[in-house]
Amino acid sequence: MCANETKTTTTETALTQTEQSLPTTPNLVNNIFGDVQQFESAQRMARLLAASDYVPEQYKGKPANCVIAIDIANRMGISPLTIMQNLFVVRGKPSWSGQACRALIENSGKYTDVESVYIGQEGQPSWGCFLQATSRTTGNVVKGPKVTMEMARNEGWVTKSGSKWQTMPELMLAYRAAAFFARVHCPSALMGFQTAEEVRDLEAEEVYRDLTDVTKEAPKAVNIDDL
Numbered sequence: 001m002c003a004n005e006t007k008t009t010t011t012e013t014a015l016t017q018t019e020q021s022l023p024t025t026p027n028l029v030n031n032i033f034g035d036v037q038q039f040e041s042a043q044r045m046a047r048l049l050a051a052s053d054y055v056p057e058q059y060k061g062k063p064a065n066c067v068i069a070i071d072i073a074n075r076m077g078i079s080p081l082t083i084m085q086n087l088f089v090v091r092g093k094p095s096w097s098g099q100a101c102r103a104l105i106e107n108s109g110k111y112t113d114v115e116s117v118y119i120g121q122e123g124q125p126s127w128g129c130f131l132q133a134t135s136r137t138t139g140n141v142v143k144g145p146k147v148t149m150e151m152a153r154n155e156g157w158v159t160k161s162g163s164k165w166q167t168m169p170e171l172m173l174a175y176r177a178a179a180f181f182a183r184v185h186c187p188s189a190l191m192g193f194q195t196a197e198e199v200r201d202l203e204a205e206e207v208y209r210d211l212t213d214v215t216k217e218a219p220k221a222v223n224i225d226d227l
Contacts, residue, residue, distance in 0.1 A: 042067050043067060045080070046063040046064075049070075050062055050066050054081070058088065066084070069083045069084050070083075086100035087193070090199040090200060091200075093199050095196040098178075098195050098196060101190070104189040105131070105186060107189075113134045116129055117129065117132055124149070126150060127149050128148030128149065129170075129173035144184060145181070146177070152169075172197065179197070
C-alpha cells in the first residue's frame with residue numbers, strides 16, 4: 001500500500017451498524033413465485049409487515065411491495081425487514097441504500113477484511129477511495145476501482161442540485177467505491193440492483209444530456225428581414 005493511502009476513520013464509524021453481519025432467515029423458500037402454497041404464505045406475512053409501524057413508508061399498507069421484499073430476502077438468505085430498511089424505490093427503480101452495499105459484500109461469503117482505503121489529499125481532485133478485501137478462496141487481496149473527486153466532478157455528481165457530494169464527500173466516496181467493487185468482483189451481492197446514489201446521479205447526468213441535446217437541436221431564430 002502506498003504511503004498516501006490511509007484507512008478510513010470517520011466513514012468506518014458511520015458504517016458500523018450496517019457492516020455487522022445481517023441476520024439470516026429460516027430457509028423458507030428459494031422463489032415464492034414458483035409455489036402456490038409458499039406464495040400464499042408470503043402474502044400472509046406481507047399483510048402483517050404492511051401493517052407494522054417498523055417498516056419504511058414505501059412498504060406501509062402495501063402488501064405487494066412487501067411480497068417482493070420477502071422474495072428478495074429469501075433469495076439472499078437475509079431478514080425481510082433488513083431488505084425493507086435498505087432497499088428503496090428511487091425514480092421507480094429498486095435501489096440499495098449506499099451504506100448497505102458494503103454489508104452485502106461482507107455477507108456474500110466471498111471476502112474477509114473488507115476495508116475502505118482513501119488515497120490522495122483531502123480537498124484535492126485526486127482525493128479518492130477504493131474498497132479492498134481478501135478473497136476467501138485464494139487469500140489474495142482484491143482491490144476495487146478507484147473513485148476520486150475529479151471523477152465525481154467530471155461525471156456531474158458534485159454539481160447537481162442537492163448533491164451529497166458537496167456536504168459528505170468522504171461518505172459518498174466510500175459508498176461509490178463499495179458499489180464499484182461489487183459490480184466488478186461480486187455482482188450477485190447486489191442482485192442486479194443499483195445503489196440509490198447511482199440512480200440519482202445517473203438521472204442527473206441523463207437530464208443534463210437531454211437538455212444539452214435539446215439546446216443543440218433547437219431551431220435557429222428566423223430573421224424577419226430575410227423573409
